[in-house]
Amino acid sequence: MTALKPGVQAPDFCLSTTPDQKVSLSEFRGQPVVLVFYPADWSPVCSDQLALYNELMPEFSGFDAQIIGISVDGVWCHLAFSKDRKLHIPLLADFEPKGAVARQYGVYREKDGESERALFVIDSDGVIRWSHVSPVGINPGADGILKALEAMAGVEKAVNV
Amino acid sequence: MDKSATLTQPVTGRDHVEGSADAPLTLVEYGDYQCPYCGAAYPIVKRLQKTLGKNLRFVFRNFPLTQAHPYALIAAEAAEAAALQGKFWEMHDLLFEQQTFFRPDVVSSWAQRIGLDLEKFGDDIKQGVAENHIKEDRQSGIRSGVNGTPTFFINGTRYDGSPDYNLLLAALESEL
Numbered sequence: 001m002t003a004l005k006p007g008v009q010a011p012d013f014c015l016s017t018t019p020d021q022k023v024s025l026s027e028f029r030g031q032p033v034v035l036v037f038y039p040a041d042w043s044p045v046c047s048d049q050l051a052l053y054n055e056l057m058p059e060f061s062g063f064d065a066q067i068i069g070i071s072v073d074g075v076w077c078h079l080a081f082s083k084d085r086k087l088h089i090p091l092l093a094d095f096e097p098k099g100a101v102a103r104q105y106g107v108y109r110e111k112d113g114e115s116e117r118a119l120f121v122i123d124s125d126g127v128i129r130w131s132h133v134s135p136v137g138i139n140p141g142a143d144g145i146l147k148a149l150e151a152m153a154g155v156e157k158a159v160n161v
Numbered sequence: 162m163d164k165s166a167t168l169t170q171p172v173t174g175r176d177h178v179e180g181s182a183d184a185p186l187t188l189v190e191y192g193d194y195q196c197p198y199c200g201a202a203y204p205i206v207k208r209l210q211k212t213l214g215k216n217l218r219f220v221f222r223n224f225p226l227t228q229a230h231p232y233a234l235i236a237a238e239a240a241e242a243a244a245l246q247g248k249f250w251e252m253h254d255l256l257f258e259q260q261t262f263f264r265p266d267v268v269s270s271w272a273q274r275i276g277l278d279l280e281k282f283g284d285d286i287k288q289g290v291a292e293n294h295i296k297e298d299r300q301s302g303i304r305s306g307v308n309g310t311p312t313f314f315i316n317g318t319r320y321d322g323s324p325d326y327n328l329l330l331a332a333l334e335s336e337l
Contacts, residue, residue, distance in 0.1 A: 046230070047193065051226060052307075085229065086228055087228075088228075140308065141307060146303065
């Protein structure tokens, strides 16, 4: 299974984010979207991938980009995890059918029953402009995402130091 | 296999450095004073410094996870304000050694403990003189691929192993 590549239209989906709310990719048409597929909630580190992106919300907002997390965990798990880690990123439950959206994006790990640690940056027309699959033990950080957003914005920002 | 991320901002005079510029090994840490994993890494770094001696240059840069750790920024500001009085490492060390006791209301007494001019310290913090330095660290960290705290860079390449003494030592020695 290989991750969808740049140039492909990002498959639409509609997943629950809380017990009574659903989120579709298409509702963000008109702004960039960063999809963060990750294996599971409750990783043992306080500074995991989601905590990092949570910290960098100002940088993503600077591009008017919507960041969304997706794992196979259910909504109650997401709620508890989000509250515990004080996350402002919507977490979607790719729960039923299990991993269906991850499969559509080519990032489902059948053997483990979890998605890959994969990033997709989607433009305001819904086209994938950058994707990256990280070894599951390595947090890919945010530099690739920001570079992709900058390239899309057509502005090469000088490193601000 | 993915090549690991690289440091975009080299070590310069703006940095907090222990060790000499011509040491063959440079270890840069992006850290958060309230992060327990950085707390756990602190004695490991000290051990590495002891073992590698003159071969190691250690650099600390700020990456406070302000959403997850409410005191991280205050602690970073305290260390940077101490830096303005030439006592960065004293405050940095104290913050990690006493990590579990840190609260905003102990900052003054800790500044006193390390012999800082309290008036200047207080003024500097109020005026936010540390703000730019911390922002610069955060930006260079983001660009360099910091992916959590602590994130270590060995001679400019992000270390992706676990922050275990033996593994870090091996990774460092392999660069000698």
